[in-house]
Amino acid sequence: MTTSPPEAAPRAAGLGLIPALLSFVRFSHTIFALPFALASAVLARLEVPAAATLGWILLAMVGARTLAMALNRVIDADIDAANPRTASRELPSGRLALGQVAGLCAVSLAMLLVAVSQLPEETWVLWPVPVAAFVLYPLAKRVTWACHLALGLTIGIAPMGAWLAVTGDLGAAPVMLGLGVALWIAGFDIIYALLDVDFDRSHGVHSVPARFGEARALWVTRGLHAGAIALLAAAGAAAGAGWWYAVGVALCALVLLYENAIVRPGDTRRVQAAFAQSNGLLAVVFLAFTLADVTL
Helix, strand or coil, X not given: CCCCCCCCCCCCCHHHHHHHXXXXXXXXXXXXXXXXXXXXXXXXXXCCCCHHHHHHHHHHHHHHHHHHHHHHHHHCHHHHHHCCCCCCCHHHHCCCCHHHHHHHHHXXXXXXXXXXXXXXXXXXXXXXXXXXXXXXHHHHCCCCCCHHHHHHHXXXXXXXXXXXXXXXXXXXHHHHHHHHXXXXXXXXXXXXXXXXXXXXXXXXXXXXXXXXXXXXXHHHHHHHHHHHHHHHHHHHHHHCCCHXXXXXXXXXXXXXXXXXXXXXXXXXXXXXXXXHHHHHHHHHHHHHHHHHHHHC
């Protein structure tokens, strides 16, 4: 059963539509995936790709990520409306109309298609794969507590796609990099799900914390993050990266140690810090040290 917010928010229009749409897709969260895609493009040939290639990869990433978040918000609109924590989001509150969001989806998909049309043919052939993943992830939480892995794999496609955009083929290194990102994302999504344990249980939304409890869920996160670091290190070795890259992975491990240390069962006060600050820092550190590895 869904509930509506007590008062509908004013409908965004005109210039006010832009900030509403940026908030709707949490544009600032692009920092979680984009640095790994750019780092993958650098690792592909152990050099910074041509500006044109990087530009098309960036356009594809922005289009794909915006489309993914918009579809997630549309498919989850009923859940968001029922959850007091999310009822004020743009769709449930009425600040954005479904037609406006549909237009955003169309523009985002067009951006993705234009970008991949300028990259190796393989990226054009495979573009339906991530788009299908964007639809399947929000549905996964309705059927399985493993939905966090579905989200991780959806975002883990990004570095594999960037590698493909540079080289036209895949190998062990980009696959391990993508899986490492997938485990990292899945782990911090479990932490984020701590905010909604009671709601998820009462409304049939599946998650690791709702299924196994908060303490066990945090141990699952620790295991996923340990696996993520191992895969990132292995990806660098397979790609032929040097010691700057290794230092970057070690720093990422320290960030994840901190992230896991500040969140405890029954205490969600620092979940937002673990989610936004730690993970944003990790992504930037990874990209910075990958760039250092090929430029210094």
